[in-house]
Amino acid sequence: MEKTWNNKAWLFVLPVLVLVAFSAVIPLMTVVNYSVQDSFGNNQFFWYGADWFREVLTSERFHDSLIRNLIFSGTILAIEVPLGILVALAMPKKGIWVPVCLVLMALPLLIPWNVVGTIWQVFARTDIGLLGYTVDALGINYNYVQNPIDAWVTVIVMDVWHWTSLVVLLCYAGLVSIPDAYYQAAKIDGASRWAVFRYIQLPKMGRVLLIAVLLRFMDSFMIYTEPFVVTGGGPGNSTTFLSIDLVKLAIGQFNLGEAAAMSIIYFLIILVLSWIFYTVMTNVGTDKPVKGEGE
């Protein structure tokens, strides 16, 4: 079949191209530009090759923040995904409580990130915060300002409070879309509660669960505002995640070249890990191609 060539088409995609160029490509290229040069002020730049990348990749400081970030993302995924599924399963499927539950669930998602940080910073203080005071009064030695473990617990609990709702809402959407006939068939087949979850609810939630895991992974890997407001990355460097470290490097030390190189590496790590998640999760449970079967 002959294809029709019409150069007018370029005109129609032009607005999007311009928009994407200004919003993504040009800033990204600026970063690339910085990452291969060094500057000693006065707007003078010198070619630096891949040295910044080498420096970042071998720096212990980068390794430490990366590991902290991986542990953080792993922990909150391990808590938020099962917890989100459990809450979604427990939510009513019809009746007047549905909108009530949905609004309650959506509330944390509506609060700006720095406000969440401020809420928890005050909430967890041992002198005036309800949580901190209560925990302290129970005889548990708790101080997120000085104790790294307490700081970690605070940041993780805060993230779980803030973002589990997202997983809940996504899973709930997946659950309510399952037709009643599935549950009826399972009843007739004599399936146990666990079997219903394992063979009906979980497979039907698969798609939305993938989105939930991806979103939560990307967001948690880029987390900045909340821990910055609560702990400022401390005590010491114990809650300094990649983005906090990056800002320290770029704004604090004004080391633009190294910060630019780190940004690019950071970006690539998120891209690769998200791609791995996506590939693994979409391939779970699909048919392996059988030899000699052409369909």
Add this chain to the structure above:
Amino acid sequence: MARIRLDHIRHAYTPELAKANNYALREVDTAFEDGGAYALLGPSGCGKTTLLNIISGLLTPSEGHVRFDDKDVTMLSPEARNIAQVFQFPVIYDTMTVRENLAFPLKNRKVPAAEIKTRVADMLRRIGLEAKADRKARGLTADEKQKISLGRGLVRSDVNAILFDEPLTVIDPHMKWQLRSELKQLHREFQMTMVYVTHDQTEALTFADKVVVMYAGEVVQIGTPEELFERPQHTFVGYFIGSPGMNVLPCKLEGDDAIVSGNRVTIPTGHSGYHSSQKIELGIRPEFVSLVPRGQGIPIQVEKVEDIGSEKIVRARMGEHRLSAIVAEDKEIPAEADAAFAADRLNLYADSWLVERG
């Protein structure tokens, strides 16, 4: 396998609806014999799916009892009733293979592994899915999926009944015939009580030994396809079964004759058990209406002739009433004609119910 007895079943979906006397099932009192193939036929909203769910145990009736043989199962769960049900949309377990799908109900009932293996292999052969046994069920076509749901029911050899809720809705037309005949074949092999819900008369008439016609929450007639065609117990049955449906003509009675829009029609004698204050109607199938030359019958105006290939359907007007007639394909339709009725095929209805002949 069991005889299913529905003992004065009534159902309303909420107590408020029951109070307002708004029953989805007004009253059903009937029995399905062991090993029979029954079809529940009726338009949408007539209560046929409600009745099916009451038999399967997914719904508990507001009033009345369900008995399997002599056992009252009204309060038992679907699992305890030991029935199988095939739904409108194929229900399969996506992540399992075809084989695992068939084994699932047996596994849940703790059947020994060796027995599961032989039974599943046997069922795969019967439903013709041996070649795809180890494929994931989700990749299959709709009719194959529907066969899996059917197989999951049949694989438990001791089921009391197998229930179908419009199982061919999502099947391609050319597969419907095949699947239906396979279903009949399986019924002959297994000799199970089968109840099949549908709103498609062709499906009902070809599948079932006995068709249960439902209308507005009630069973209006249970009969063989032949009985439904020749002696519809209710004008609704006449109208619903057959294409086009039975002509229902309001009339007045004078002695042994009926007066239809001013014309005298001789009807078979011996009708009794009606009252003249009731609404009297005459029912005649289009198949038994013939066109005769002017002056030999009741005058009609032919409005439209539909040629459906094997025969012609004549749509006409008789006074203020509409009349359909089916005539042979090769017959010329005269511009001016009268209609004649085959007298022994005339049915008399009082308040929509058939008046029996003496």
